[in-house]
Amino acid sequence: MEKQTDTGLQERLERLEISLLLQALYEWYGYDFRDYAYHSIKRRIWYRVSAEGLSTISGLQERLLHDAACLKRLLADFSINVTEMFRDPTFFREFRENIVPMLRTYPTIRIWHAGCATGEEVYSMAILLLEEGLYEKATIYATDINADVLTKAKTGLFPLNQMKKYTNNYLQSGGKKSFSDYYSVTSHGVQFHPFLTKNMVFAQHNLVTDGSFNEFNVILCRNVLIYFNHTLQDHVLKLFYDSLGMFGILGLGDKETIAFKNVANHFEQVVPNQKLYKKVR
Numbered sequence: 001m002e003k004q005t006d007t008g009l010q011e012r013l014e015r016l017e018i019s020l021l022l023q024a025l026y027e028w029y030g031y032d033f034r035d036y037a038y039h040s041i042k043r044r045i046w047y048r049v050s051a052e053g054l055s056t057i058s059g060l061q062e063r064l065l066h067d068a069a070c071l072k073r074l075l076a077d078f079s080i081n082v083t084e085m086f087r088d089p090t091f092f093r094e095f096r097e098n099i100v101p102m103l104r105t106y107p108t109i110r111i112w113h114a115g116c117a118t119g120e121e122v123y124s125m126a127i128l129l130l131e132e133g134l135y136e137k138a139t140i141y142a143t144d145i146n147a148d149v150l151t152k153a154k155t156g157l158f159p160l161n162q163m164k165k166y167t168n169n170y171l172q173s174g175g176k177k178s179f180s181d182y183y184s185v186t187s188h189g190v191q192f193h194p195f196l197t198k199n200m201v202f203a204q205h206n207l208v209t210d211g212s213f214n215e216f217n218v219i220l221c222r223n224v225l226i227y228f229n230h231t232l233q234d235h236v237l238k239l240f241y242d243s244l245g246m247f248g249i250l251g252l253g254d255k256e257t258i259a260f261k262n263v264a265n266h267f268e269q270v271v272p273n274q275k276l277y278k279k280v281r
């Protein structure tokens with residue numbers, strides 16, 4: 001019984017320390033992680049406490065407030081950049097089959113990849129649009145909170161050891177050519193050809209604190225909302241709703257949904273079992 005009480009107290013203290021640390025980050029540096037999914041943010045904070053050789057979250061807070069280099073390390077921990085080309089290939093196949101015909105009817109196409117990480121998803125979209133004859137009239141805006149991943153994304157340089165997987169994904173997604181047509185192998189990795197980056201615009205954008213910056217035909221925000229709590233998911237989905245033109249398409253990650261969210265009634269699912277939604281009202 002006494003042990004349980006101790007555990008309860010420890011958890012309350014932990015919550016308090018996490019809440020104070022996130023508030024301090026927000027007030028001092030303007031980074032707002034207060035509505036990120038609690039358990040994921042807690043794991044990352046404890047990882048940083050131990051990586052810094054500290055023993056308490058309050059100790060980490062002190063270091064963060066007095067040492068901006070520590071902030072950079074924590075931001076890297078918070079930003080989970082796992083990604084791949086043609087991730088969840090059926091998503092891209094359904095996009096090709098169901099969304100591309102609609103995009104053909106538009107004079108210009110604006111696509112926003114929100115939370116693009118190191119850019120693999122963005123290059124996948126460029127390849128898909130190129131094969132469908134739509135790239136010339138498209139502009140692809142690729143944004144992320146993390147400036148370092150954007151720097152990587154701009155280079156179009158990806159690890160050679162991922163190419164087998166990416167080639168399989170590409171073929172499963174309905175790719176029409178030989179995947180190697182899009183890159184050259186160099187001593188630093190695989191360099192994707194510059195014709196793919198021609199219509200890409202990379203910019204830092206924070207989904208929590210920044211607003212809309214254009215009207216889009218398509219917004220893809222895949223595997224980002226899973227890191228947010230319900231309040232923040234609603235906030236970001238409203239931002240996407242406001243940033244889409246009528247009949248604009250919202251694409252989410254496999255484990256994400258707009259069901260039961262505030263904007264749910266404004267969208268229809270385009271394909272059953274796929275996270276592709278059309279703004280209808």
Ligand SMILES: C[S@@+](CC[C@H](N)C(=O)[O-])C[C@H]1O[C@@H](n2cnc3c(N)ncnc32)[C@H](O)[C@@H]1O
Pocket residue numbers: 079080081082083084087114115116117118121143144145146149205206207208221222223224227253
């Ligand atoms: C797991 S990656 C997803 C990459 C890609 N969309 C995919 O599905 O493969 C999540 C990305 O979201 C970014 N992110 C996290 N919080 C963000 C925020 N508040 N605003 C913009 N991007 C954010 C992270 O920096 C990271 O690059």
